[in-house]
Amino acid sequence: MRHPELLIPAGSLEVLKIAVIYGADAVYIGGEAFGLRAKAKNFSREEMREGIDFAHARGVKVYVTANILAHNSDLAGAKQYFEELKEVGPDALIISDPGIFAIAREVLPEMEIHISTQANNTNYGTYLFWHGLGAKRVVSARELSLQEIREIRDHIPEDLEIETFVHGAMCISYSGRCLLSNYLTGRDANQGACTHPCRWKYALMEETRPGEYMPVIENDRGTFIFNSKDLCMIEHLPDLLDAGVDSLKVEGRMKTALYAATVARTYRKALDDLAESREKYQENLEWYKQEIGKCTFREFTTGFFYGKPGTEAQIYGNSTYVKNYTFLGIAEQTDESGRLLLMQRNKFSVGERIELMKPDGRNLEVTVHSITDLDGNSQESAPHARQMVWVDLGAEAERFDILRREE
Structure with missing residues (x-):
């Protein structure tokens, strides 16, 4: 059985420290540019240095996101940014754009590079492509089943790592590449400024009757037609390990320290129990489910892991979190x-x-x-x-x- 890494998000220095203390093997963070969470607090260079020192002193790795889909105006700044990261010393960069990847390889040739889920990594040919360019790890697209991940593992080198999202919010768009926010608000999700219009309540208007709004209703359940449930794989860790996943990734760089602590501690306990025996893991399943429900969430789903989700993966009545x-x-x-x-x-x-x-x-x-x-x-x-x-x-x-x- 593989012994996977538990990778926890941190949107601030406080959350990073909590994630480290509560069981993360690695933490991923964003700097003040080039990441996809522009509204997170994110890290100044000084905070990044302090956070990395704190994590490294406790044997925990830190990865820095630089996973925007870059425009021409971003390229010169990316080179300068990576030059600055030389002094800070993260363990890896998370990148989706080939141009940004090339700059990172030039400026930081010894740095590990992980390919973001934003790069739409859906087949073993893509994994082999990035491996050939020097990537250490590829983050699987969220649209992959466990069977597809297992097939990827069978076709790639053992030293190429697979990272997979196992917990957190699901995006309505393919691997998070969404144009809805940009179209409706002018804020580009692919540049880190998503306004999450998939969580909004929508109505229907007929062209010849302007101002007459009709509710969008599916079986009287509600009008939140894009509002997906949250991913949770706490009950299915053996299947993920059997599929060959190396890193279990939690979504949520906008979330609180309580969220990071609750998710990190629960998955840490589950992984440690599973490493000891599958019987111990099974015995404690109710504790994991009880604990994971103590952070905010939007009901849970297993996403695409066991086949394409249907209508049951959506929440139609409201867009609010369950908060216990x-x-x-x-x-x-x-x-x-x-x-x-x-x-x-x-x-x-x-x-x-x-x-x-x-x-x-x-x-x-x-x-x-x-x-x-x-x-x-x-x-x-x-x-x-x-x-x-x-x-x-x-x-x-x-x-x-x-x-x-x-x-």
Whole structure:
């Protein structure tokens, strides 16, 4: 059995650190240019250096996205950007555009290059093409079945790695190459500025009756005709490993630290159990499913892995997430009395029962005994967004523990 890498997204330095602590083998991030998540916080050069140092000190790799579909005006800047990355030292670049690939090979000849899913990698001929140019890894198109991935593995060299999305949002367009955002808003999804119009509610208007909007309804279920469910393969990891996948990729560079921690910890536990035995993995399936449901999601599907999805892979009634837990904060440090310091992310109050989420898999139910501001003043609640407060939970707390509340 293969022992795959667990690859977690990080849209900020805080999320990178949480992903590392909660079980990632590797983290992928975007710089301030050339990535496909322009609305993410992304990383300055200094933050990228700090994040890479933090990850490397704990044996975790960091990959940097440069996977836009480039225009002429992007090429000169790409060369300068890659020159800057020499000093920062990521473990690999994620690229989709052949022109950007060529520049990266010229500027960073020793750097690993991974071919993004944006390059529409749907057959072993494509994998062999990129391998011949020096790529170390190819990210499979999301439209591939497990049978197709297994066939690719059978036709490519063992040292060419297959990376596959296993969890997160599904794009309505082929391998994420979408023109809808650009057409409707002028913001190009292929340049990192997607406005996600696939999640919008649509109506129908007949040409000769302008202003008369008719709802688009399928069997009275709703009007969100492009709104796909989220991918989740936590119950099917043996099939992915048997197909020859080397890296299990989670989508979500726009997501919170709570999301990164929840997904990373759950998949880490599942992979470790599976490495020990398939029986142990099967015994703990209910725990994995319960835990993965504690982060925000839009119902789950297995995507294309077991055949082309039908109408059951869409959500017609609304575009909202299922949200079972609220993120309250991350323990940034503790004092001699056992209190923890955190930045408030959502309101909580003295006397509330909340959950302390730990990297080792434990969830401790605790009570908020006291809240104190940095000047030593007691508070009955923490209502001010991003306020730094000391919190006494009457329980063992450590740096990077996460506070969350069940809704």
